[in-house]
Amino acid sequence: xxxxxxxxxxxxxxxxxxxxxxxxxxxxxxxxxxxxxxxxxxxxxxxxxxxxxxxxxxxxxxxxxxxxxxxxxxxxxxxxxxxxxxxxxxxxxxxxxxxxxxxxxxxxxxxxxxxxxxxxxxxxxxxxxxxxxxxxxxxxxxxxxxxxxxxxxxxxxxxxxxxxxxxxxxxxxxxxxxxxxxxxxxxxxxxxxxxxxxxxxxxxxxxxx
Ligand SMILES: C[S@@+](CC[C@H](N)C(=O)[O-])C[C@H]1O[C@@H](n2cnc3c(N)ncnc32)[C@H](O)[C@@H]1O
Numbered sequence: 001x002x003x004x005x006x007x008x009x010x011x012x013x014x015x016x017x018x019x020x021x022x023x024x025x026x027x028x029x030x031x032x033x034x035x036x037x038x039x040x041x042x043x044x045x046x047x048x049x050x051x052x053x054x055x056x057x058x059x060x061x062x063x064x065x066x067x068x069x070x071x072x073x074x075x076x077x078x079x080x081x082x083x084x085x086x087x088x089x090x091x092x093x094x095x096x097x098x099x100x101x102x103x104x105x106x107x108x109x110x111x112x113x114x115x116x117x118x119x120x121x122x123x124x125x126x127x128x129x130x131x132x133x134x135x136x137x138x139x140x141x142x143x144x145x146x147x148x149x150x151x152x153x154x155x156x157x158x159x160x161x162x163x164x165x166x167x168x169x170x171x172x173x174x175x176x177x178x179x180x181x182x183x184x185x186x187x188x189x190x191x192x193x194x195x196x197x198x199x200x201x202x203x204x205x206x207x208x209x
Contacts, residue, residue: 005026006023006024008193011023011131017108027091028067040188041127047153048074058080059082060082060083060120061084061142062101063123063125063128066127084101084104085106085107116145121147122153124154126155130155131157136166136168139170143176143208148209151207152205152208153204157200170204178207179205182205186199187200
């Protein structure tokens with residue numbers, strides 16, 4: 001991994017949490033301008049807007065918060081407070097400097113999060129459930145952190161939705177969740193590289209029972 005330059009192709013090739021720490025350490029300073037703006041990365045806004053449209057409310061946990069693009073849109077929509085968790089201290093430092101999070105927490109979602117049960121009325125995520133990042137096993141931990149009735153809005157890349165077990169996991173959660181619906185959206189805009197322009201994600205909207 002470390003020989004890769006930090007870009008989207010390198011991100012999709014990640015295999016382990018340690019790979020993520022290394023890549024995002026290098027990517028943090030150029031992520032907003034060099035990636036998100038250049039590729040017209042639409043997903044954070046789409047997730048924030050879907051969450052607000054579903055009457056989601058704070059406090060909200062932003063999972064794989066990165067540089068805070070999703071929280072910025074949530075705040076603009078009047079949803080707050082927002083806390084962020086991420087495995088990359090450098091990405092979280094960029095997010096924290098924007099002053100949009102109430103708190104940021106360094107955590108590896110594949111190992112559990114040191115926060116109390118039933119803390120959040122909302123759980124959101126953009127771009128973290130994708131190739132080489134975090135799998136559906138993390139959903140159990142997110143449900144633990146959510147209050148009863150909490151609204152979820154989690155993006156899942158369509159390329160991993162079935163193949164990495166997200167569809168099966170949502171099915172297996174059964175009565176632990178209610179009001180499940182999937183909204184399919186474009187990840188990037190027309191300015192994106194040709195090889196990524198058509199990428200799509202589902203936003204899984206559901207409530208904790
Ligand atoms: C593509 S970025 C998305 C960031 C932000 N949500 C956005 O949409 O711009 C994926 C984020 O997931 C984080 N991440 C990857 N693996 C993780 C893990 N095991 N636990 C927590 N965060 C992780 C990365 O550090 C990175 O900030």
